[in-house]
Amino acid sequence: MLVALLPGDGIGPEVITQARRVLDALAIDGLVFEEALVGGAAYKATGHPLPADTLALAKRADAILFGAVGDPDCDALERHLRPEQAILGLRKELSLFANLRPATLFPELADASALRPEVASQIDMVIVRELNGDVYFGEKGMRKTATGKREGYDIMSYDEDEVRRIARVGFETAMARDKKLCSVDKANVLETSQLWRDVVIETHAEYPEVALSHMYVDNCAMQLVRNPGQFDVIVTGNLFGDILSDQASMCAGSIGMLPSASLDAAQKGLYEPIHGSAPDIAGQGKANPLATILSAAMMLRYSLGLPEQADRIEAAVAKALSGGARSPDLGGTHSTREMGDAVLAALT
Ligand code: NAD
Ligand code: IPM
């Protein structure tokens, strides 16, 4: 089993180091790692954020563990050379269309949530975010209007097949949980969303046991902080899912806590924390590595067929938190490495 390790930029390498220590401690037979450059680090070394070698490794590997990309030094580059193109390129090239972002509150973290503990304690949801389409991948550009003004544009679109395949992932995810699916869109304004809603309703016929509801994205943003416990599974498009999952992370304590899996149709996957390269804290040992460690657990469960090992990691994270491990984002003083130490010590 080959795992491609892509640490990337900023805190990416710091959090990946801790996830690697945890994976090494499990001593899984036949698990091997190969590391490659990605993002700003790759651009600086090779002139491209997603070098051909890195893409080839990602394609060859059984799974990918990814840190984060993004570097303020690169923000003025032409868009196709920016670090973020690496993660977008991997998602597209590998057809990783289904992004699962579980948001659960570890009970020990009720005090770290931005919400009152009694509201926060109800959080247990999965956001299913479409990852290969939407305004992210439509035609985009800068042009001059007839009167000479600068105009930027990004075309938002989904075709029905793209919606159907992610809707099925949403329904399947709900079938394995509490059988409640909320589809989030902006059908009151956007044609893209009207098609989304129509196709989700059609797909519901394949999953009659699931209770389906629909919500506009602005209301959803409000409901996530009013009563997050109402959600079981949310299915939504690329842009709305990006925004709502950052918001859900803070309900669950910190953006440093939320892992993710980005899967293709055959469960091959890329696993990464939902956060970015956090340039404001990079190199200071302040990053919370738990989202990445929990992403490694998702990798073992979904792509490598090792659910017991995934359970071991998740139990160790819970135990480390019970024992008081808290990085600064969780209100404590543990360094990135000390958070890793606490998880290692809790592994049984
Ligand atoms: P960010 O997620 O990097 O950081 C937002 C805030 O959360 C910052 O204050 C940061 O310090 C904090 N934070 C993030 N992760 C943390 C962790 N593990 N522990 C403690 N605190 C944490 O988002 P941003 O600042 O908007 O973006 C920074 C760069 O990262 C940009 O270049 C952006 O494009 C990129 N980015 C990349 C990914 C990815 O690689 N998948 C995801 C999001 C953002
Ligand atoms: C994420 C990030 C990415 C996204 C960026 C870096 C392209 O915010 O993984 O959530 O918008 O998908």
Ligand code: MN
């Ligand atoms: Mn994001």
